[in-house]
Amino acid sequence: xxxxxxxxxxxxxxxxxxxxxxxxxxxxxxxxxxxxxxxxxxxxxxxxxxxxxxxxxxxxxxxxxxxxxxxxxxxxxxxxxxxxxxxxxxxxxxxxxxxxxxxxxxxxxxxxxxxxxxxxxxxxxxxxxxxxxxxxxxxxxxxxxxxxxxxxxxxxxxxxxxxxxxxxxxxxxxxxxxxxxxxxxxxxxxxxxxxxxxxxxxxxxxxxxxxxxxxxxxxxxxxxxxxxxxxxxxxxxxxxxxxxxxxxxxxxxxxxxxxxxxxxxxxxxxx
Amino acid sequence: xxxxxxxxxxxxxxxxxxxxxxxxxxxxxxxxxxxxxxxxxxxxxxxxxxxxxxxxxxxxxxxxxxxxxxxxxxxxxxxxxxxxxxxxxxxxxxxxxxxxxxxxxxxxxxxxxxxxxxxxxxxxxxxxxxxxxxxxxxxxxxxxxxxxxxxxxxxxxxxxxxxxxxxxxxxxxxxxxxxxxxxxxxxxxxxxxxxxxxxxxxxxxxxxxxxxxxxxxxxxxxxxxxxxxxxxxxxxxxxxxxxxxxxxxxxxxxx
Numbered sequence: 108x109x110x111x112x113x114x115x116x117x118x119x120x121x122x123x124x125x126x127x128x129x130x131x132x133x134x135x136x137x138x139x140x141x142x143x144x145x146x147x148x149x150x151x152x153x154x155x156x157x158x159x160x161x162x163x164x165x166x167x168x169x170x171x172x173x174x175x176x177x178x179x180x181x182x183x184x185x186x187x188x189x190x191x192x193x194x195x196x197x198x199x200x201x202x203x204x205x206x207x208x209x210x211x212x213x214x215x216x217x218x219x220x221x222x223x224x225x226x227x228x229x230x231x232x233x234x235x236x237x238x239x240x241x242x243x244x245x246x247x248x249x250x251x252x253x254x255x256x257x258x259x260x261x262x263x264x265x266x267x268x269x270x271x272x273x274x275x276x277x278x279x280x281x282x283x284x285x286x287x288x289x290x291x292x293x294x295x296x297x298x299x300x301x302x303x304x305x306x307x308x309x310x311x312x313x314x315x316x317x318x319x320x321x322x323x324x325x326x327x328x329x330x331x332x333x334x335x336x337x338x339x340x341x342x343x344x345x346x347x348x349x350x351x352x353x354x355x356x357x358x359x360x361x362x363x364x365x366x367x368x369x370x371x372x373x374x375x376x377x378x
Numbered sequence: 379x380x381x382x383x384x385x386x387x388x389x390x391x392x393x394x395x396x397x398x399x400x401x402x403x404x405x406x407x408x409x410x411x412x413x414x415x416x417x418x419x420x421x422x423x424x425x426x427x428x429x430x431x432x433x434x435x436x437x438x439x440x441x442x443x444x445x446x447x448x449x450x451x452x453x454x455x456x457x458x459x460x461x462x463x464x465x466x467x468x469x470x471x472x473x474x475x476x477x478x479x480x481x482x483x484x485x486x487x488x489x490x491x492x493x494x495x496x497x498x499x500x501x502x503x504x505x506x507x508x509x510x511x512x513x514x515x516x517x518x519x520x521x522x523x524x525x526x527x528x529x530x531x532x533x534x535x536x537x538x539x540x541x542x543x544x545x546x547x548x549x550x551x552x553x554x555x556x557x558x559x560x561x562x563x564x565x566x567x568x569x570x571x572x573x574x575x576x577x578x579x580x581x582x583x584x585x586x587x588x589x590x591x592x593x594x595x596x597x598x599x600x601x602x603x604x605x606x607x608x609x610x611x612x613x614x615x616x617x618x619x620x621x622x623x624x625x626x627x628x629x630x631x632x633x
Contacts, residue, residue: 163499184405187505195503201496215504218407262504 112175114139114270114302115160120169122155129155131351132169139269140300140342142292144316146308146373147348153306154198156348157272160304161195162186173270191215194263194271198278200255202247208234208258209243215265233261237291253284260291271295271303277312289315290331296342297321310375317343317359347373392587395509399517399583402510413515420481420516421523427476428527429534435468436460436535440542444549456549457558460539461532465561465570469532471618474524474577478610482585485516486606489589490599498590513590517582524578525571532570569625576621577614584610 113136122130129152137143145153158164159171162178170179178189202211210217212233216226234240237257247255256276263271273292277285289312295301297320305316318334345362347355349369355362362370379387402408439460447453489512492498498508536558543549588606592598 158499161503163502183507187507190503190505193503195500197496197500199495201500203497203500204492204495214506218504218506262500 111139112172113137114141114174115143115304116170116172116175117156117159118170118172120159120166120171122152122159122164122166128351130159130166133348133351133353134169135346135353135356137270137302137304138342139302140296141302142296142316142343143302143304143346144313144343145304145306145346145348146313148308148373151348152351153348154274157195157274157304157306160270160272161190161193191266192268192270194266194268196256196259196263196271196273196276198274198276199252200247200259202250202255202258202262204247206247207243208239208245208247208250211247211258212262212265214262229265233264236264236294237261238287253280253287256280256284256288257291260288264295267299269301271301273303273305273307275306275308277307277309282311285309285311286315290321292316293319293321293331294329298323308373313345313359317345388587391591392583395513395587395590396583398509399514402507402514405510407510409511409515412511413519416515416519417523420477420484420519421527424477424480424523424527425530427480428473428531431472431476432464432469432531432534433538435472435531436464436538436540437542439463439468439535440539441546444543444547448547453547453549454553455557456543456547457536457539457554457556458561460543461536461558461561462566464532464535464539465566467618467622469528469535470570470573470577471614473528473531474574474581474614475611477520477524477527477578478581478607478614481520482581482610483603483607485582485585486589486592487599487603489586490592490602491596493590493592494595494599508590513586516586517579520578520582521575522578524574524581528570528574565629569629572625573618573621576617580613580617581610584613 115137116135118134119132120130120134121128121132133156135143145156147153155164159166160173162181166179170177172178173189173192176189178186181189202208203214206214209230212230213226216229230243231240234243237260239254239257239261242250242254242258247258250258260276276288276292280288292303292305293316295303305312307313320332320334322330322332324330341358344358345355346353347362347370354367355365355370363374365371440456443459444453444456447455447459489498492512498512501508501511540551540554540558543554544551585606588602588609592602594601
């Protein structure tokens with residue numbers, strides 16, 4: 108039997124900026140199709156984790172694997188190939204200001220010199236996925252915060268990557284828009300079997316991502332269900348970061364039962 | 379970091395950036411259309427200020443020098459003085475100082491805001507090398523456009539000088555023109571074109587470096603922009619001295 112390698116694996120990864128230690132021998136694995144929710148206060152290295160996975164920054168020590176391939180010492184050219192397997196959704200969307208929504212989404216395909224008809228079809232399909240078909244000709248500065256994130260998600264999905272990294276995609280959004288973003292993450296997890304790291308510190312996101320799932324009916328309509336007692340979602344796991352260490356790793360049930368004072372405080376529960 | 383270490387560190391970083399930029403030319407893709415667009419925004423966009431700079435500098439040169447020359451009976455040499463000063467020195471230096479102010483600041487601000495809003499990271503995540511896409515086109519277009527703009531500045535300066543000499547000093551157009559032509563020869567023009575080529579490179583690489591090394595959000599973008607203008611202006615003036623010295627030693631010489 109062939110062993111399927113994890114989508115992302117960190118082995119004893121350490122990183123410091125000058126005197127400040129960001130990550131200290133951090134190890135974890137994200138299985139194919141699994142959503143890993145990364146939590147922790149500001150400045151605990153959550154975003155750094157994503158940037159390391161993409162090879163945007165290099166660790167001081169340790170190894171990083173993408174689909175079983177070690178990328179730690181890769182050159183920028185080698186990384187370009189690996190990055191095609193990964194989509195990244197940046198905190199504020201990080202859309203290219205000078206390009207309209209259409210070109211933002213088409214960017215990756217244009218760089219690959221794809222056929223214009225293929226580009227057009229993909230852009231429309233992606234905008235449909237994030238439900239923003241009417242924003243196709245708008246410029247990024249005309250979009251609201253939530254729309255920017257959704258365009259960011261659409262752009263990250265081009266090329267159907269099997270790994271998506273979300274960097275606080277719901278931060279600063281109203282609850283309804285934040286839920287829309289979470290539903291997109293659910294769709295990717297449950298319908299497209301995409302592995303992801305989802306960085307957040309909003310309890311509502313944690314609740315939606317750990318207790319709901321989506322199915323597609325025969326006629327194509329999407330149905331969102333609560334997990335309740337009849338089944339247990341096993342494809343969503345949690346990591347809690349504090350002071351450069353992983354202080355918790357496991358399922359939501361394990362997390363709610365954990366008695367670590369920091370986790371209790373984070374989850375707004377009393378010990 | 380103390381100031382000397384810092385200066386050496388920045389020099390090292392700029393050298394590395396230059397090296398990576400040069401290396402990128404030997405690996406596809408090369409963004410020709412982006413290069414053309416930059417030539418338009420950086421070069422053609424600066425035309426108006428260069429026209430004004432050239433015209434008024436030439437005029438003021440004629441205004442200042444004609445009186446003095448007249449006192450020694452050399453008023454008919456005004457054209458030569460204006461043309462020589464412009465082609466050798468003022469054309470390249472003033473054009474490039476204006477470019478440092480308009481273009482260098484623009485490059486630093488644009489790249490700086492792209493960096494703090496994670497657009498540079500997004501670009502890398504989507505498989506584009508920012509050095510190829512952003513840095514190289516800006517440097518190449520400025521290296522090409524700075525000499526062209528200098529020629530325009532020189533020309534406008536001579537015309538400005540001519541206008542002042544004729545209208546204010548009542549010199550004849552022919553005398554001014556004939557005297558100006560004495561100053562214009564191959565060596566002078568070559569010397570006057572080498573300078574803006576080097577300055578254009580300095581302005582673009584400093585702007586790109588400052589933009590890409592922005593730290594600390596929007597405040598940092600402001601800081602990078604200011605630093606880019608200050609550093610490139612100072613460098614233009616210092617390098618101008620060195621280049622002039624070299625040109626005199628090799629090409630122009632003193633008769």
